[in-house]
Amino acid sequence: MEIEEGSNKSGIEIGLYTLGDICPDPHTGKTISTQQRMKEIIEAAKLAEDAGLDVFGIGEHHRLDYATSAPQVVLAAIAQITKRMRLTSATTVLSTVDPVRLFEDFATLDILSEGRAEIIAGRGAFVESFPLFGYELKDYDALFSEHMELFLKLNKNDRITWKGQFRPALKDAVIAPRPLQKALPIWVGVGGTPESAARAGRLGVGMAIVILDGDPIRFKPLVELYRKTGLDAGYAFEDLKVAVTGHGYFSKTSQQAKDEFYPYYLNYWEYVNRQRGMSFRLSREDFEQKTRPETALFVGSPQQIIEKILRQHELFGHQRFLVQMDIGGIPFKKVAESIEVLATEIAPAVRKAISKT
Structure with missing residues (x-):
């Protein structure tokens, strides 16, 4: 049986994503185990579904300080305790994975989840997967292009003949299993380059833009380029979906949200930049500036976040909003509260406002 990709009558899907980072808690200095981190990710997904959120995403990193090197496996576990939420990678490092193996894994996930699997494909913030899986970093962009081309063909055909530069050729190869959906929804993660936005449009796939800082208005030309390129390539407007992703934390008051989140936000960026050989300093005053109404960091009271999401929706007309809140060693109790x-205060108000427009 084939089923169509699910739709959201409110006009926007709201959900969570995690990269599964494992940081010491800045208050206690303690670091939880990989096993505990995975348990908390699965529990967060269950909480999100029970509370009425629409999407849950898991990122891919091949490092000891991240818990999720195989998002499809963790998503399969989540699929068994949820019934409705869309389940997506966030992101899959497409340059360093065999597209055939990736398709089979996510088609299997789609069957196990009764048609809820999706992929956000990207090129990765870290590059450890290139030597790990035998790829050359100099082929960074060419690998992504070839793997995306092949994956899209696999998504349309149960038999395929294909030849490329990096992978052994396929001759009348059977591609099994087939997903329960007509095709696996695929998005491209875009960090801010026009080339990436135009490519997503040419391919007719969704575009997930990562906005972590600054005024999001600077991304409006990318969204316009994506849609124009997609329409010029012959795709329908409704096929050209946009997702906005970013960091966030929510509490009853703005002051409480900022007071609770700041130490973990600072800890996360200090830790990430240290892994890259870079220093990072963020004063509390700088953090306050990052949370202003016109910025992309979603930290504050429900009303502030509602207004911020709706402002971005006026800019982009996006169909999906995903937030990452479990960063920098923040305890699971605080994540659950956020x-x-x-789910109960922000999402209903946003859906109601957007459904009217």
Whole structure:
């Protein structure tokens, strides 16, 4: 049986994503185990579904300080305790994975989840997967292009003949299993380059833009380029979906949200930049500036976040909003509280406002 990709009558899907980072808690200095981190990710997904959120995403990193090197496996576990939420990678490092193996894994996930699997494909913030899986970093862009081309063909055909530069050729190869959906929804993660936005449009796939800082208005030309390129390539407007992703944390008051989140936000960026050989300093005053109404960091009270999401929706007309809140060693209890605020206070108001427009 084939089923069509699910739709959201409110006009916007709201959900969570995690990269599964494992950081010491800045208050206690303690670091939880990989096993505990995975348990908490699965529990967060269950809380999100029970509270009424629409999407849950898991990122891919091949490092000891991240818990999720195989998002499809963790998503399969989540699929068994959820019934409705869309389940997506966030992102899959497409340059360093065999597209055939990737398609089979996510088609299997789609069957196990009864048609809820998706992929956000990207090129990765870290590059450890290139030597790990035998790829050359100099082929960074060419690998992504070839793997995307092949994956899209696999998504349309149960038999394929194909030849490329990096992978052994396929001759009348059977591609099994087939997903329960007509095709696996695929998005491209875009960090801010026009080339990436135009490519997503030419391919007719969704575009997930990562906005972590600054005024999001600077991304409006990318969204316009994506849609224009997609329409010029012959795709329908409704096929050209946009997702906005970013960091966030929510509490009853703005002051409480900022007071609770700042130490973990600072800890996360200090830790990430240290892994890259870079220093990072962020004063509390700088953090306050990052949370202003016109910025992309979603930290504040429900009303502030509602207004911020709706402002971005006026800019982009996007169909999906995903937030990452479990960063920098923040305890699961605080994550759970923030999920509840998002699901019960923010999401209903945003859906209601957008459904009217």
